[in-house]
Amino acid sequence: MDISRAEQRVLHTLAKGGWIDLERDGARRVIARHLVTREGWGAPGLTERVFRKLKRLRAIRSRNGGPYRITRTGLLLVRAQVDNR
Helix, strand or coil: CCCCHHHHHHHHHHHCCCEEEEEECCCCCEEEEEEECCCCCEECCCCHHHHHHHHHCCCEEECCCCCEEECHHHHHHCCCCCCCC
């Protein structure tokens, strides 16, 4: 299945140990989504459209009200990238 470059970037960050935090208001509605790297830094590129598509593809999942993390399906979708460390 083909996924966009923006979705690839988000999945790659998640595959390396990152997560997605949701910020909610008093009525429990989502007001912001934050992509966090494994080092705890914020990463750009997570839009509402990308988040919804990854959720629809079941590439990300939240367990017990925790942050969203990559699933096995998401790991199969992500393509390898060179790690410049």
